[in-house]
Structure formats: C-alpha cells, structure tokens
Amino acid sequence: MIEYRNELIKMYSNKYKMIINISDNVISNMNLYLQNKPFINESGGVLIGYKVRGYDEIIIEDISLPDEKDESSIIKFVRKSISHILKIKKASLNNSFCIGNWHTHPVSIPCPSPTDLSTWKEELFECKSSFGFQVYIICGIDGFKVWLGEEKTANIVECFECEKNDGIYIDSFNENVL
Ligand SMILES: [Zn+2]
Numbered sequence: 001m002i003e004y005r006n007e008l009i010k011m012y013s014n015k016y017k018m019i020i021n022i023s024d025n026v027i028s029n030m031n032l033y034l035q036n037k038p039f040i041n042e043s044g045g046v047l048i049g050y051k052v053r054g055y056d057e058i059i060i061e062d063i064s065l066p067d068e069k070d071e072s073s074i075i076k077f078v079r080k081s082i083s084h085i086l087k088i089k090k091a092s093l094n095n096s097f098c099i100g101n102w103h104t105h106p107v108s109i110p111c112p113s114p115t116d117l118s119t120w121k122e123e124l125f126e127c128k129s130s131f132g133f134q135v136y137i138i139c140g141i142d143g144f145k146v147w148l149g150e151e152k153t154a155n156i157v158e159c160f161e162c163e164k165n166d167g168i169y170i171d172s173f174n175e176n177v178l
Helices: 024-031 082-092 114-126
Strands: 009-013 018-022 044-051 057-063 071-073 076-078 097-104 133-139 144-150 155-158
Touching: 018 133, 018 144, 024 057, 024 133, 044 082, 044 133, 057 097, 057 133, 082 097, 114 133, 114 144, 114 155
Parallel strands: 018 057, 097 133
Antiparallel strands: 009 018, 044 057, 044 097, 071 076, 133 144, 144 155
C-alpha cells in the first residue's frame, strides 16, 4: 500500500517488467474523494495516460472525477456520467487514452472485492488499450494500491513502489533490487 504523498509515485510490475508513473495531481485528486467519514459514498473514474514509446513505462497523467450522474453508495460505484467519456475524448486530442480506472473503498487498506476482480477481467477482454495492459487503482482511507491487468490473458497482478536511493527512484529493473 502507498500512503498519499503529493509527488510523482513510480510503481512496477516485476512480472510484466512495466513501470507505472502516477503524477502528483492524480494522487491529490483521488485524495479529495477518500471515504474517511461514514456518510461518504464510493467515488471513481477512469485513468488517463499513455505508454512511453520505446519504453515499458506507463504515465498516468490525469483522471476523470465522479459527479451526481454516477451511481454510488457506501459500497458501490458505477460510472454512469457522460463526463467520463467526454474526458477520454478530450484526452485523445493530446494522444492520451483511457488506460484503466480508479475507485475508493471505505477501509483503511484496500483490496479488490470479488465484484472488482470480475469487472476488471471483463474490461480486460472488452476494452483494449494500444499496448495490451490496463491499470487499476483502489483508494483506501490510509493509502492506495495499484494493479496491472494483461488484456491477452486477463491476468491481474499487484504493483509495488519502485525502489528509491537517497529519495530518488532507481529507474531500472535490477535483479538485485527486485
Ligand atoms: Zn471496489
């Protein structure tokens, strides 16, 4: 689990040798919707970003935000608002795409529900990104977790924060580190 920090956070999937960069504004926006009080419903949206050409790196640069047209309760969130689609369309003008989604859970440390896992697997079969993967984020009250799904196999693996050295990310897959 990653605690909320207002800075770029780098995650990796060792299985797929993929690095996922989550920008600071993505984290601070998700942070606005944490279910840290009993009356706050689940929130969610899509992740907007792109894969860096020539590198196994994904940049998540923006997210769509929930609004009153979405369907939500304390334990449920379904994207219904057109605003998510409009956000994706606008992003496509800048060569960014929908590369997954995020939602909140009303618990300290989040983990995917059986419904989350079955929904993610359906999405992996149905919505194809240009590079074969989708990213999923669940925001708990005290931190968030990130998963990478492979479209070809619908296999889903948890990602972990990249190793740091003196506060700076070591930006490579080193056998000794991982
Ligand atoms: Zn969930």
